Amino acid sequence: MTYLTSPTAPRRVVVISTGGTIASRWQGAGYAADAGGDEVLAGVAVPDGVIPEVVDLFNVNSSRMTSARQLALLHAVHEALADPEVAGVVVTHGTDTLEESAFLLDLHHADPRPVVFTGAQRPLGSADSDGPGNVYDALQVAARVRDLGVLVAFDGIVHAARGTVKTQTLAAHPFADPSARLVGRLGFHRVDIARRPERPRPLLLPSAARALAAGEPVELPRVDIVTHHSDADPLLLDAAVAAGARGIVFVATGTGNATPQFAESVAAAVTRGVLVAVTTRVHAGPVAEVYTGGGAVDLVAAGAVLTGTLRAGQARIAVLATLLADAEGVAEAEGVADAAGVVPERRSALLRHLLGAPESRPESAPAA
Numbered sequence: 001m002t003y004l005t006s007p008t009a010p011r012r013v014v015v016i017s018t019g020g021t022i023a024s025r026w027q028g029a030g031y032a033a034d035a036g037g038d039e040v041l042a043g044v045a046v047p048d049g050v051i052p053e054v055v056d057l058f059n060v061n062s063s064r065m066t067s068a069r070q071l072a073l074l075h076a077v078h079e080a081l082a083d084p085e086v087a088g089v090v091v092t093h094g095t096d097t098l099e100e101s102a103f104l105l106d107l108h109h110a111d112p113r114p115v116v117f118t119g120a121q122r123p124l125g126s127a128d129s130d131g132p133g134n135v136y137d138a139l140q141v142a143a144r145v146r147d148l149g150v151l152v153a154f155d156g157i158v159h160a161a162r163g164t165v166k167t168q169t170l171a172a173h174p175f176a177d178p179s180a181r182l183v184g185r186l187g188f189h190r191v192d193i194a195r196r197p198e199r200p201r202p203l204l205l206p207s208a209a210r211a212l213a214a215g216e217p218v219e220l221p222r223v224d225i226v227t228h229h230s231d232a233d234p235l236l237l238d239a240a241v242a243a244g245a246r247g248i249v250f251v252a253t254g255t256g257n258a259t260p261q262f263a264e265s266v267a268a269a270v271t272r273g274v275l276v277a278v279t280t281r282v283h284a285g286p287v288a289e290v291y292t293g294g295g296a297v298d299l300v301a302a303g304a305v306l307t308g309t310l311r312a313g314q315a316r317i318a319v320l321a322t323l324l325a326d327a328e329g330v331a332e333a334e335g336v337a338d339a340a341g342v343v344p345e346r347r348s349a350l351l352r353h354l355l356g357a358p359e360s361r362p363e364s365a366p367a368a
């Protein structure tokens with residue numbers, strides 16, 4: 001099975017620069033992003049037949065990412081792909097929140113041409129920087145692959161946006177999906193794709209992205225993340241609701257478990273119209289309805305949605321995308337022609353669709 005093309009003519013690839021270590025220099029007390037896309041590309045060997053075109057979108061360390069910036073990125077990618085002569089898009093991005101931005105784009109990506117995220121773990125211009133090699137690889141992938149959605153090319157590996165998490169703080173291979181098989185490998189000028197990532201039908205570009213790009217004021221929904229641990233009580237979850245959160249990602253223990261008190265707080269939040277998703281602190285494997293007594297069985301009964309194998313950062317993005325979705329976007333994603341609007345009752349269904357989570361309830365109760 002191949003998702004690769006063999007280009008004969010030169011291919012234009014739009015490179016959107018957003019900052020991160022790949023664009024970072026020493027500031028006298030620590031590193032920070034301050035170089036534009038031209039500087040990032042200056043040290044890069046460009047693959048044969050690829051013509052990069054730089055777009056400087058913003059320039060931040062990615063721990064400073066916001067929904068507004070991510071929507072600007074989503075809009076910029078749609079603009080770039082509106083040109084049929086563009087073969088693909090590369091996004092250079094800090095690794096800290098790369099998985100979040102990449103997943104937001106993947107949830108809204110309906111084009112066969114790829115968007116390929118990359119970055120660096122060592123700063124711009126350092127003798128051992130991994131940036132140039134990563135950009136070379138990303139350009140190759142962007143120019144050649146088709147029908148794989150949004151990807152991450154880093155340290156010789158091709159990851160799907162969905163499911164990828166930063167698993168290493170400093171090592172040159174920061175990304176992995178601990179719950180899935182590898183998508184592809186890079187090296188020796190080759191791109192080898194092993195599997196096609198499973199993706200639900202994507203959403204249309206939300207009107208909030210268009211309004212922000214037009215400079216109109218937009219109120220973006222607050223989505224908080226709360227973590228369970230020994231001794232935890234629902235104080236912070238309740239505080240998120242009181243602060244106006246419209247979505248909450250609850251990072252539970254094990255297969256998605258907490259306490260009866262948390263189940264009560266989740267029920268109260270859901271009653272107030274808050275969309276609650278449950279993921280886990282464990283690094284691999286799905287959350288599942290196995291335990292009661294405050295476990296995932298009770299959190300789901302309280303109205304929460306389980307997030308399959310997605311971890312907190314991406315689960316939060318799925319909740320955000322659900323809250324931002326317009327009626328037409330939902331109709332497109334769910335394959336319905338006459339969506340009446342994104343009413344709260346439909347939000348859980350849309351979130352489940354975006355999560356693409358397999359049924360989490362065991363088929364039958366174990367024999368007594």
Ligand SMILES: NC(=O)C[C@H](N)C(=O)O
Nearest residue numbers: 020021061062094095096
């Ligand atoms: N390697 C990196 O890019 C980390 C950096 N702190 C960032 O996310 O912007």
